[in-house]
Structures are given as structure tokens and as C-alpha cells.
Amino acid sequence: MNRALPLLLMWLLSYASLHAAETPPNFVIIFADDLGYGDLSCYGHPTIATPHLDQMAAEGMRFTQFYVGASVCTPSRAALMTGRLPVRNGMCSDKRRVLFPDSKSGLPASEVTLAEALRERGYVSGCFGKWHLGHLPPHLPTNNGFDTYFGIPYSNDMDRVGGEAPKGRAAFLDPKVEYFNCPLMRDLEIVERPADQTTITRRYAQEAIGFIRKHKSDPFFVYLPHNLPHVPLFRSPEFEGRSRRGLYGDVIEEIDWTVGQVLQALRDEGLAENTLVFFTSDNGPWLIFGDHGGSAGLLKDGKGCTWEGGMREPAIAWWPGHVPAGKVNRELATTMDLYTTCITLAGGQIPQDRVVDGLDLTPTLLGTGPSPRDTVYYYRGQTLMAVRHGPWKAHFRTQGAYGADSKERKAHDPPLLFNLDVDPSERDNVNAAHPEVIATIRTIVADHESKLEIPPSELEK
């Protein structure tokens, strides 16, 4: 007995270890809308209190150079869902930057969404929030790999109502639910119109938590894309006047609270150590809305442009026992990499019949190796504006933010060059001093463009 016990223990341990390795993790991706790089307390905002996201970062990994696939909603979301640059999947345009209520198309059926790829591995998936990849039936979540959907199909400012509603921006700055006629859907049906946005953040989270509880024995993927803090801003009565930052802060603090609710539900269900949770946003802050827009912190400009403020986002990974606690990750990563990483961790297959831009972040997430990413492409619509390679970012074209001076595009030859590690605010153009860096980036661009096939834009249909 005394001699058998250690052997039994060893067998049990090795069985547990093997079993753990064979159990694929669950995935929860929480996606904010128009959140700025500087809008969380753990990213330096002085008056927005985000204790739950701060705690998530303290227990997990906080990225400081994490990028989205585009600086506006539709293409950014398409990049996350397909692991591909929007210029490859048809979900961008130089004419209409996002999908609108009169759009006739959406995500092509030929794209393999993250939910579809995970379904192959036995995952159930739920989408709770803003979709914005097509509001007509073929393009909605439940026809693109998700088992269930509860949310709004496009942005919360679309479907404006006339009559009583103030014109122009005034409707945003003192918003009432009845000024906006955005529908709330369950699966393929409209269940509420206008969507009551005062409670929408917590309802998304409640639905997600319900899904997690229901599927605690299945491998699951929860996609939780909040439609806030995109204007118009709403929060529940419990968060009214809560934040020193005013309405915008109330909205962020309510989202933060729901993040705490989701993490607590995972802990309560014993799922924390088997669930990778990732928090980020679709693009930078919409600066033209004053204090109803966020802050990109020390980064330049915001939503809609290819300066850093448009495309670099807060990003926090949490997976207790796997992602090291309290780590700041200063390497490059993108939302497209989440696609590849999740499928890889699930033991699935990355589509081989097309270019997938996502790379597997597992080593840098687990702290066992560097990020595989050394290059970031900054597209505006179908136009390549800038390329980052290592610390260097070359702007071949620049243009202002969404809704501001967006018509004035400037071409740069040689490109403007910034060392983002040294100069994250893009203040000092150093192109004259580094022709060799520009030559390297030109080679990268030539190779990238030689392999690029641009399909017709779905956003122009």
C-alpha cells in the first residue's frame, strides 16, 4: 500500500494533466465599440473607474500594442470574425465605410467565421451584441456559425427617427431612446424596436452569462460585442451619475461592471481555468463628439483614420493558470490573431484555401515565446495607408478622422516614418534618417500587394 500510493498518485496526476491538455478551452471575446486606447483606468484614464478590467489585467495580460483590422465598425468586426484583412473578405469600401440599414449585402457565405471553425470542433457559440456584418438573414449570426444571437444588427445610431428628434448631432448629445429606431433581434427575428439601449449593456451580459451556465459542460464560444460607448450613449439607472467622467464614464463603468459579472460567472461555474477571456474594442474613439467620445490617451487622432488612435486598442487576456498574471505585453498582436489563436487552441484547422492574416498568439499569451507578428497593415477602405514593421510605421497616405477632415487625403513619397516604440504619439517624422527602413517596408508592401486579390466590395451593394 505504501509503495502503491506514489504510483497511484503519479497515474492520477498524469491522467489529469493529459485530460487538461485534451480539453479545449472555452472562449469569451468581449468587444467594446469606439473605446479609446486611453479610456480605461489601467491604461491611464484619470477619472474613469474600471476596477473589474483593472483586476482582469492584474490577473491576466495587458497588451499595449494591440491592433484592430480597420478603424471603423464593419471592416474591423469582419477582420475579427474571419481572421482576414477586410480588403480580402469584401467587407470594406472606399465609398461606404460601413454597412447601413439600406445595405443589401454582408459577410460573404464563403468566409469561414470563427464560430464556424469552432463548430467543427464541437463548440456551441452565442453572439450577444452588435453584429454589423449584414442585417439581412443570410448574413446574420445564426447563419454564420452561431447557435444563438441576441443583439442589434448594425450601429446604435442608425435608423434615426424624424419628427420630435433634434437634427444632426444634437440627438446624440441629449439622446432619448425614441430618437433611434434600431431593432433588437433574437436569432432572425426583431423582438424590440426601438431597442431599449438604457438596459442593453447589462442585457447582453446577462444573456451571455445565461449561455455560459447552460453550456458549462460543452466547449463554448461567447462573442459579446457591446454596442456602446458608440454614440448615442445610454446607461441603466443604476449607473446614472456614477462616474466622474460624466455620461461617457457611466457607460464605460457599466461595461466594466458587466465584465466583472462575466468573470464571476466563470469562477462560480468552475470554468475560469478553462476559459480564455479577451477584452478589446473595434476601433478608436469618435473624437468629433466631444465629451461623448473617448480618448486615445497619448496616441494621435481616433476612429476612422490610420493614425495610432484609430487602430490601437486596449486589450486584456485572462485565463487563470495559463496566461501569466499581471503581465504587460508590449509585442504586436491583432484581432485577426485571435481568430487563428482560438482555432489553434481548439485543435481546429485554419482554412488552407485562402490567405488568413491571423497568426497564432499562443506562445506570447502563455508567456512561453515571442509574438509571431512583426507587421501590421493599416487600411482605410480598400486603400493601404500605412504599414508597421517592428517599431517602424511608414505612412504612404494620411487622412483625418471619421467625420472630421476625412476628405483631405495626402500622399507621401517617401512615406512619413515614425518609430512607434520611441514615439508612440507619431510626432517626429524620421524618414530622412532611415532610408533603409523605408526600403524594407517597400519590399514588404510589394510582396503583400503581389499576393492580394481584392474582391468586389459588399459594402457598396
Added chain:
Amino acid sequence: MNRALPLLLMWLLSYASLHAAETPPNFVIIFADDLGYGDLSCYGHPTIATPHLDQMAAEGMRFTQFYVGASVCTPSRAALMTGRLPVRNGMCSDKRRVLFPDSKSGLPASEVTLAEALRERGYVSGCFGKWHLGHLPPHLPTNNGFDTYFGIPYSNDMDRVGGEAPKGRAAFLDPKVEYFNCPLMRDLEIVERPADQTTITRRYAQEAIGFIRKHKSDPFFVYLPHNLPHVPLFRSPEFEGRSRRGLYGDVIEEIDWTVGQVLQALRDEGLAENTLVFFTSDNGPWLIFGDHGGSAGLLKDGKGCTWEGGMREPAIAWWPGHVPAGKVNRELATTMDLYTTCITLAGGQIPQDRVVDGLDLTPTLLGTGPSPRDTVYYYRGQTLMAVRHGPWKAHFRTQGAYGADSKERKAHDPPLLFNLDVDPSERDNVNAAHPEVIATIRTIVADHESKLEIPPSELEK
């Protein structure tokens, strides 16, 4: 015996508690030079790694609305050392903003420095770093309450050498020790000239740690004012090329490392729970030096002006078992309050024969009550430029940063008005909408100025 034991235990506990209450804490104030609000990782800098300061914040309290007494070196340091606005202690001027090597004066003997006030309570005090309150003997630290001094008497860029050294800013951007002839002093003697600034940061910290070890049985006050990251930038060979942020990042990362060394020495000596450590800086980043200057993050402008970037600083308090761990403090506080807080905690007496601007932060530091501060004065030289009251900041005058457009001063009537809690970047002037706030602030200013006696400037002597 069984019945006596609980009584004995209770007596021992009550004795220990009484003894603890009677033991005044030690104080360590670590002061950086020209550090920007956005330059630490825990304040959102993407590429400067500050694990020790981040850890200090995780174990302590991080302030997000902490102010200095002026936006340039000499008056800011005078405010910290005297608890008084520089306009009251003679250490500011509209003509010469700081002391220079040809200055004939310094801190008046009539001022009661923090070291002098603590000496009355039996403290020993050491100053290790940049003084800049007068380099002639009457004004040096050991004639102003400190038992020992090791450091440079004014800024590290003063006493430029001609000959080989490049002219103008070029000397700063590729600095060599021999371009600068700043002396290093011990007590009243010059011990090294030029001061070897490559090792100066770690030498200050080593001296401070030696002092802590020597005086571990005394109540002590360590003032550790680093002369970096003020240009010219230097770091030791161990930190060369360490930071993604380049030379400036290397400098910050070496300061961060020395903070870790100081905290570890306190732990090693068993002093951690009886020592309040406070980290902050004298003023905002010197932006005109490009990547040799820091970042104010989302705050406007930098060193030398009265926009937020000039006068709001990172600030971290650490006192295990007393200051709550992991707390973000969004209330108002200033360096002058450190003066009053330390003297109060030491059981000392705040000077009663003069106006002391500092307030006792003990309740907000210990998490037992709010900050007593609701008003902040922003002086430039002897001129009141702006006043903050609660979230509101009124700019009666504005002027650009030090070395930039500093000659162009604009008066505003009504003053520009910003709600800093909502609009920390001072983007949206809302003076037209809030005349009642402006009226309140005008009353505060009138009361302030009616009691103000401005002595002759020591900086013009």
C-alpha cells in the same frame, strides 16, 4: 496559568498597538525631474516598462489628480519643501523662472523646511539628489534641516562647457558627461566635477539605502530627488539599450529599478510597515526635446505651462498595512500636502505664524475619509494663471510651454473653463454655459489674493 494567558496576551496586544500608534512613520519621498504624466506603465505608457513602480502602485495607492506647486524645477521643489506656494516663499519670478549657477540667493532661512519641522520630532534627514533651492552655503540642504546631502545643487544641464561641446540643443541630443560641468556635492563640498551622470541615478539610491540602513532605529526622512529624466539624459551601462522607448525609456527604467531597490531595502530591514514612501515628479515633460522629453499622456502640453501637462504628475503612495493596496485615488492632492501630512503623521507642528498651503492627506491616504483639498492654484512665476475648484478649472491667462511659445501670454475674460473630470485634455471650453462656476472661482481668487503677501523674488537676486 490558563486563565492568565489571555490577559497577558491582551496586555501585550494593547501595548503593541499603543506602541505602534506612538511610533511615528519614516518618510521617503522619491522625486523625479521632468517626468510626464503618461511616462509610467501604470499610467498607460505603451513601451516604458516600470515593473517596480507598477508593483508599488499595486501594493499602494495611485493618484490620478496629483499636482505640483509650479511647472518648473525651483518653485516646484520649494513648494514641496515648505508646504507653501512659491509665490509666498520667494522662490519664483516672472523674469527668471528657476535658479541658475549665477544666482546669489536661494530658499530664505525664514522658511521651515520639511526636514527642519521633522527634526523637531527627532527625525534624521538625508537629501540624495538634485536640490535646486540655492547652491551657496546658506541655502544648501545641510543648512536647511538635513543631516546629510549628496547630489547636484542645480539642474544637470547647467554649467555648460564650451570648446568641444556642440552648441544649443545638439549637446543634449548626443550628450557626453564632459559637455556639462555640473558639480556633485557632499554636504557643503564639491566632490566631483563634472558629476558623472551615467551612474548618478543609482548612486543617489545607494546613498539613500545606506542612510536607511544606518538609521533603521531612528525615525528618518529620506528625500531622493533624482535629477533625471531632465535633459541631458544618461543611464548606466547596465541600462543601455534596455528600453523599447530608447534612451529616455532607459533612464526611466533605471529610476524604476532603483525604486525597487529602495522598497526592497525597507522590507529587508523590517521597516516597510513603518515607512510611508511617496513617488512623484517636480513638473511635466519637457516636450521641446522630442524623444528626449517625456509624454503627458492625455493631458495637454508639458513643463513650464499651466495646462494640465505641466503640473499634474504621476504619484504613488506606499505604506503596507496603512495605505490600502491597489487603490486608485482620483481626488485632488498636491506636493504641498505631503509637507503637512508628513509633519502631522510625525506628531509635529505646522508653522502657525504664516500661511501654509498644504493640507493633511492622512484620511485619503489611509482610506478613511476624503481628501481635504478642493482647490488648486496654477501659478507661472508670480502670476496666477488658473484655478481649479472641484472638477472645474478656470484659465484667467494661458501661455505655452517652457522654451516653446512662452512669450505669448493671453488673458481671458471670462476665463476659459474646463471640467477636468469630464475633459482632462482641456479640449472643450464651457465658460458660456457655467457663469455660476466662474463666479464661485472669482470669489475664491479674490479671497486668496486678499490674503496674499508676495515677498521679493529670491530668483532675481
